[in-house]
Amino acid sequence: MKLADCQNVNDIRALAARRAHKMVFDYIDGGAGDEQTLHENTGAFAHYDLLFRALAGVDTVETGSHILGHRVAQPFFCSPAAGNRLFHTQGERAVARAAAERGLVYCLSTLSSVSIEDIAALRKTAPQFFQLYVWKDRVLVKEMLDRAKAAGFAALILTVDFPVTGKRERDVRNGFAIPPKLGLKQVFEALKSPAWSLDYLTGPAIRYANLSADTPAMSLADFVAQQLHAGFAWKDAEWLLGEWNGPAIIKGVVRTDDAVKAVETGFDAVMVSNHGGRQLDRSPAPVSLLPEMAAALDGRAELILDGGARRGVDILTALALGAQAVGFARPYLYGLAAAGHKGVARMLDILTDEFRRDMTLIGARSVSELEPGLVRRRPETG
Template sequence: MSTITPHKLGLHKILKHIPLNAIFDAPAKARLAKAVNIADLRLCAKARAHKMVFDYLDAGADDEISLRRGKDAYSQLEMHYHVLSGLKPPIDMRTKVFGCDVDIPFFGCPTAGNRMFHWEGETAAAKAAEHHGSLYGLSSLATTGIAEIGEIHKGPKVFQLYVWKDRELVKEVLAKAKEGGFNALALTVDFTWYGNRERDIRNDFSIPPKYSVAQVIEAIRKPAWTYDFLSHDPYTYACINTDVPADSLAAFVNSQIAPEFDWQDAEWLLGEWNGPAAVKGVVRPDDAVKAVETGFSTMWVSNHGARQLETSPATIDVLPSIREAVGPDVEIIMDGGVQRGTDIAKALALGADSVGVGKPYLYGLAAGGTEGVIKALDILKVELDRAMGLLGVGSVDDLKKRGPGLIKRRPASVRDYPDRYAYERGYGGGVI
């Protein structure tokens, strides 16, 4: 027998006419205004979002070793800056992604189910990308439709696809992406099994909640998130099938993922898409070379946010070897562990053409919707501008050209592992 829920009773149809959101969100807006870095935004998100939702966003696989290492790896890279470079502001952050012009060399990665973090969901991220002139990435497990995103974001867009079993479903989704003005495709290849996220298991994670005593108590503690949830329509997989409720994430993914998907299948997919395409999830040089030979135009160095295979390598550590393997002319995107503008600068210097960020903008989304995502990207942009100026490089092209001489790994004899991102300390935050 199906569970009776507030949405099935139609409560959202009543509450949407009672504008109490501003009252419940006042403390969250005050916290957001004080945030000065991504660590602060993380604390803002933790304070506003339901615990199981925040932990879903914040977590990694198993013991979260890769999650910590992915962030700490940047602290082992020193920036050996030039002085008296004669730079004249402003710094030129313009570059190209998938052959399209963008104003900043980083963007929000495609991530699933954004409406679980804030009712604005993917539309908030699309508005922020439009505001900053950046690439926008939409997940095939998004809770906002392709057409709606196309109306909001007129710039370059990449559509992310998993290795689905149903080829007719794949064809249908690709056709929708093309019609919606998406310029490029990203095939995620590191998600052929569902990762073990133990925080989700402990929290009995589900969207919408299962209305257990623990979940109801947590909902009472987070009134802004709860009122958003109760006063808006339930989520669906808007890019695939609006009849599939978003509370069946694991079941839906497990029913559709095709672990047997191989390089020949990838070649078929490229033929169906017939446009710029990235293989997302590469951490090995030999796989990168194979991807180029198969026909992918872009290598996307990623370990799925350290949410899949535990003790997978930090992406910033493998980036230089992949650049060396594919040569200077193949486009490389890198994501993973980025929390600062200096992290973005290091990735660009070591071989990335652009950098994807996931958790930073989702913290902003969970903290305050569109305003929060815009602030997250603002923070990273200001930090990147400062880093480039202090390094002595006036443009992204200059940073990539001179990069290898600017970034050096600390000698093993003097390395430390400060765990500067320890969760309970807020890894650099604490003022919110």
Template sequence: MIFNPHKLGLHKILKHIPLNAIFDAPYKRKLARAVNIADLRLIAKSRAHKMVFDYLDAGADDEISLRRGKDAYSEFEMHYKVLAGIKPPLDLSTKIFGQDVTLPFFGCPTAGNRMFHWEGETAAAKAAEHHGTMYGLSSLATTGITEIGELFNGPKVFQLYVWKDRELVKDVLAKAKEGGFNALALTVDFTWYGNRERDIRNDFSIPPKYNITQTIEAIRKPAWTYDFLSHEPYTYACINTDVPADSLAAFVNSQLSPEFSWSDAEWLLGEWNGPAAPKGVVRPEDAKKAIEIGFSSIWVSNHGARQLETSPATIDVLPSIRAAVGPDVEIIMDGGVQRGTDICKALALGADAVGVGKPYLWGLAAGGTAGVIKAYDILKVELDRAMGLLGTPTVAALKKEGPSLIKRRPGSARDYPDMYAYERGYGGGVV
């Protein structure tokens, strides 16, 4: 039996007792002192319920792909030019899905943002507006399409899963168009639900089960808990506001369509009739097929290493996919990004834009809108510094000269026998 305090109306009482500022004060101080994404992760871990943090932080099975996806960037060296005569400021602007943006990276569409902080998707949208970049909304978002459309007028991409119900698909696509979304991302690597063992160990549920273990953890994390208890319960608002958050697993399992095929994708493209990318491509032949049937862009991704264990690091397959589709097809890449140098390497090796997931969600869990803006600030400064030191004043120059600047380190190892190296390898400072 799941005890749900929202059904008792507790949030209607607590919302009039403004204790959030008191509980969040120490995390605001930590956020101000954070110097890298690793620091944001540590703040998120200290603030969020363990079950929620692990849901965000985890990968599939033994988390081999999760570790490799991060560490793969370290195998590429940056062979910088000297005396390049660059005059600041650098130009980080580019286009994503044909839309002008001031940064070549953006927050990937991710599910259930209000799970991490009560501001949820609105915090990510505000950060995108603050930095002039694209915003991505998941079809399993906890904030509605209309609300995001009214809040953020900039370029937006809507993410869709391979649902069975075509009427549901058509309804969601129509809402996305009405909400001003410019592009569509079809997630093609989620036909089965990945094995996230941290979730199993934590008895993950939405909302939390109020057993002894979960209650003790909620008491240990008062800032997250008070946020959760003092705000309205959330639903998966892009699909149907009548679908409560605690029905997520049942809904997803009932709607995922493993038999979804290339012909179904063609039908979807006809319904959308606009810029679109298959999100989850790691094979060159799949990228070529996608372009042949009408996708305008390719999204190289392995779902944050949360689906098929030992799937390849996306930065490793990126060059082969660029070679397969040629120089004129837009490629977006996500996966393992922790630094602005990672973004720089991805752009140099063939990506036109880079999506980030965990970094901005750690920022969200650490401090809402301020935390997401901080994550973008950190990545922007690091990217700017990397481009300047490389000798590339613009994103266009970085992409043009990339193959001569970024080279795989000779003799680099890809063996990670220590399964705990990932946790120790973040290297966050004391915050």
């Protein structure tokens, strides 16, 4: 199948599996433990029926929305993901450019393989957000924040569900590391993925671009254990918000009491997320939490779904259940691994077309007309 023939995210996923090194594809595609949460994140959307309006007279659709006060072309965006140049030599540049071309928010990971400043240079009309993990070294944290502010990033995303790395067994079996450590197994798999291998061999060295150039290659689990601060707590989040002094999102919340605490601490938005099923297996699917989260926040902060969306109807469902926006990473990473910028662009265009079509079919002229009455939780059977 060619990229132009892809009709959905799963088609693009198949192209990514064919082009990418097994180590790379499994890193994108895999989850923690038995991968129960990984599969439920997506499968949970099927538990909802959409009650479309008859004779709604929807001849035009407006998909524009706002995220933290910023006007965007679509109510979905590219969530942060680490080390994109490992998937394709164009890396984060390809994703940021495709998002900017379409008026979408792009979120850069702390552990990106392209620098804060290089990504900021690709900004157009839509804003860019900066995601932060919490390092043990507060000097490094402040340096990251200062660089992001100086580069014009509009909001901070603090990821809080990553005190240690989840048990990602695919990565362990494959010897995954950034930069890659190429043993016999990796070389054998590289021979089966010539397009990826050519990119890797002819492109610049892959490293965490926002860190020191001498950061060694190691497994993600070892890197996190050495560098990230598992003891980070709410009082530390208050310090961080004071240092940032701007719009901030907390990412990695599945409990309503934590969501309320986040608002009281000063966060402007809550991303309901379990890190894409890559951390604690058997965590609840984010979409299933939206009604209770929306009720708990009661408009005091924006609510963002992160995890599991693969179709326009998934995005529509999340918005109807109370989310203001939907973030995702795997879909665009599949596109990146399949064909670089062209793959990301194709994926975003597919979701945009599906979302517009589904809004017409459900009978909503604008995002503001997506409300809970359009969604029904399917009764449990058996």
